[in-house]
Amino acid sequence: MAFLSIERDSSAFVVTGFQHFGGQHCETTALRKVLAFTGQHYSEPLLFGLAGGIAFVYWWTKKMPRPFVGGRNGRFPDFIETCARRLGASLDLTRTNRSRKGYENLKDVLRGNQPVVVYGDIAELPYFATQRHFGGHAFVVYGLSESENCVFVSDRCEQPCTVTIQELAKARGASCPPFTPRHSLLRVVRNEAPSDMATSVREAIRDSVKSLRSPPIRKLGLPGIKTFADDLSIWPRRLTPEALPFALTDTFINLELAGTGGGAFRRMYAAFLREAKQWIDAPRLDDAISHVDMAAAHWETVAKAFLPDDVPALRRCRELLVKRNRLFEAQSEDAQASMEDINERLREAMSDAILDSTLSSELLEHAREKVLACYALEGLASSLLAEVCESEAVNQASHEVRP
Known part of the structure; x- marks a missing residue:
C-alpha cells in the first residue's frame, strides 16, 4: 500500500x-x-572472496570496554572498493x-x-x-x-x-x-564485465594469504589468533564479573552471527574457493577448500565455547541470540516485537551469567584450547592457499612464455 x-x-x-x-x-x-x-x-561468496576474503583481527584498546574479534580481511572502504575494482x-x-x-x-x-x-x-x-x-x-x-x-x-x-x-x-x-x-x-x-576473472581471483587469494601469514602487527592474521588465545587468561582481570558476560556474547556474535555466514566467515570463503575452480586450476586447491571447511567448523566450536552448554545461563544467552538472529533475518510482521521480548529474556539471562573467578577461568581456558586448535588449522589452510598461489603463478608464467 x-x-x-x-x-x-x-x-x-x-x-x-x-x-x-x-x-x-x-x-x-x-x-x-x-x-x-x-x-x-554475481554470487555473494564470489564478492566476498574478491573483496579480500578471510583474515583475523583481535582488537582491544584502552578506550574499548571489551575486545573485538573478527574474521574478515579488509576495512571500509578498502574491502568493498577492492571487490568492485576486481569486477571492473x-x-x-x-x-x-x-x-x-x-x-x-x-x-x-x-x-x-x-x-x-x-x-x-x-x-x-x-x-x-x-x-x-x-x-x-x-x-x-x-x-x-x-x-x-x-x-x-x-x-x-x-x-x-x-x-x-x-x-x-x-x-x-x-x-x-x-x-x-x-x-x-x-x-x-x-x-563493466570483468576482463580477466582468473587474475582477479588469484590476486584475491594472495591478499587473504598475506593478511593471514604476514600481517603488520600481532593483533592481526595468524599472530592475532595466537594473541587472542593468550589474552583470554587476562580477561577476568581486565573485565568486571558483570562485564565478562557481554564480552562472551560479543565474541559469539562476531564469530557466528553478525553477518559472518557462520564459522568466522570461513563458510563463505570455502564457497568462494569452490566457485574459483572454474577460473584457476591448482593441484592443492581441493585440499585448501577441505581445510577451510574444517576451519569453519572449528570456529563454530570456538564460538560455542564462549557460551557453553554446561553453564545454563550462558547456554540460554546463546539460544536466545540465535533465535533473535533468525527473527531479524526473516523480518516477519511481528519480528520487532518478538525480538524485543527476547531482549528482555536476554537481560535476565545475562544477569544470571555472572560467574565466579574459578568458573570464568575454567571457561576461558577451555575456550583458549579451542582457539589454539583453530590457530593450528588456519596455519595449515593458509599454507595450502599459499601453495595454490605459487602453483598458479608458475602456470601463468608458463603460459606467457609459450611461442
Missing part, C-alpha cells in the same frame, strides 16, 4: 526496477544488489559529518534512479532491535518519501524494511568508534 501512495507523492524518490533479496554479510549483500541493478549478477566496476564514495549534507547526497542519488549503499549504527535501526553498537553496517536505500517520513531499506534480511528519515539520519551520523559511519554513501559509477 505504501507504493500506491508514493506514486502520487511529489516528495518521494523511489528507484524503479530495484529488486530486494537477502544475504549473509552486509557489505557483500549491499554491493551485490547495486551491481545486480546495473545488470551484473567503480564506486563513488562520499562522506560528511553534517547530517543535512548526508541527506542531500542521498536524495541526489535517488533522484537519478539509483539505489545507494549507506552505512549506519545498527543500534539506531529499529528493525535490528538491539542496543549493541556497530557503525560499520552497510545496507541499501532504494527510496524515501518525505511526506510519509518513510525510508525504504534493503538489508540482508529476507524482507525489505522501513525506517523514518530521522532514524536513518541518527544511524548514519552515530558516533561509535572504531566504526563511525560519517554519513558514508556509495554509488556505482561504472560497471
Whole structure:
C-alpha cells in the first residue's frame, strides 16, 4: 500500500526496477544488489572472496570496554572498493559529518534512479532491535518519501524494511568508534564485465594469504589468533564479573552471527574457493577448500565455547541470540516485537551469567584450547592457499612464455 501512495507523492524518490533479496554479510549483500541493478549478477561468496576474503583481527584498546574479534580481511572502504575494482566496476564514495549534507547526497542519488549503499549504527535501526553498537553496517536505500517520513531499506534480511528519515539520519551520523559511519554513501559509477576473472581471483587469494601469514602487527592474521588465545587468561582481570558476560556474547556474535555466514566467515570463503575452480586450476586447491571447511567448523566450536552448554545461563544467552538472529533475518510482521521480548529474556539471562573467578577461568581456558586448535588449522589452510598461489603463478608464467 505504501507504493500506491508514493506514486502520487511529489516528495518521494523511489528507484524503479530495484529488486530486494537477502544475504549473509552486509557489505557483500549491499554491493551485490547495486551491481545486480546495473545488470551484473554475481554470487555473494564470489564478492566476498574478491573483496579480500578471510583474515583475523583481535582488537582491544584502552578506550574499548571489551575486545573485538573478527574474521574478515579488509576495512571500509578498502574491502568493498577492492571487490568492485576486481569486477571492473567503480564506486563513488562520499562522506560528511553534517547530517543535512548526508541527506542531500542521498536524495541526489535517488533522484537519478539509483539505489545507494549507506552505512549506519545498527543500534539506531529499529528493525535490528538491539542496543549493541556497530557503525560499520552497510545496507541499501532504494527510496524515501518525505511526506510519509518513510525510508525504504534493503538489508540482508529476507524482507525489505522501513525506517523514518530521522532514524536513518541518527544511524548514519552515530558516533561509535572504531566504526563511525560519517554519513558514508556509495554509488556505482561504472560497471563493466570483468576482463580477466582468473587474475582477479588469484590476486584475491594472495591478499587473504598475506593478511593471514604476514600481517603488520600481532593483533592481526595468524599472530592475532595466537594473541587472542593468550589474552583470554587476562580477561577476568581486565573485565568486571558483570562485564565478562557481554564480552562472551560479543565474541559469539562476531564469530557466528553478525553477518559472518557462520564459522568466522570461513563458510563463505570455502564457497568462494569452490566457485574459483572454474577460473584457476591448482593441484592443492581441493585440499585448501577441505581445510577451510574444517576451519569453519572449528570456529563454530570456538564460538560455542564462549557460551557453553554446561553453564545454563550462558547456554540460554546463546539460544536466545540465535533465535533473535533468525527473527531479524526473516523480518516477519511481528519480528520487532518478538525480538524485543527476547531482549528482555536476554537481560535476565545475562544477569544470571555472572560467574565466579574459578568458573570464568575454567571457561576461558577451555575456550583458549579451542582457539589454539583453530590457530593450528588456519596455519595449515593458509599454507595450502599459499601453495595454490605459487602453483598458479608458475602456470601463468608458463603460459606467457609459450611461442
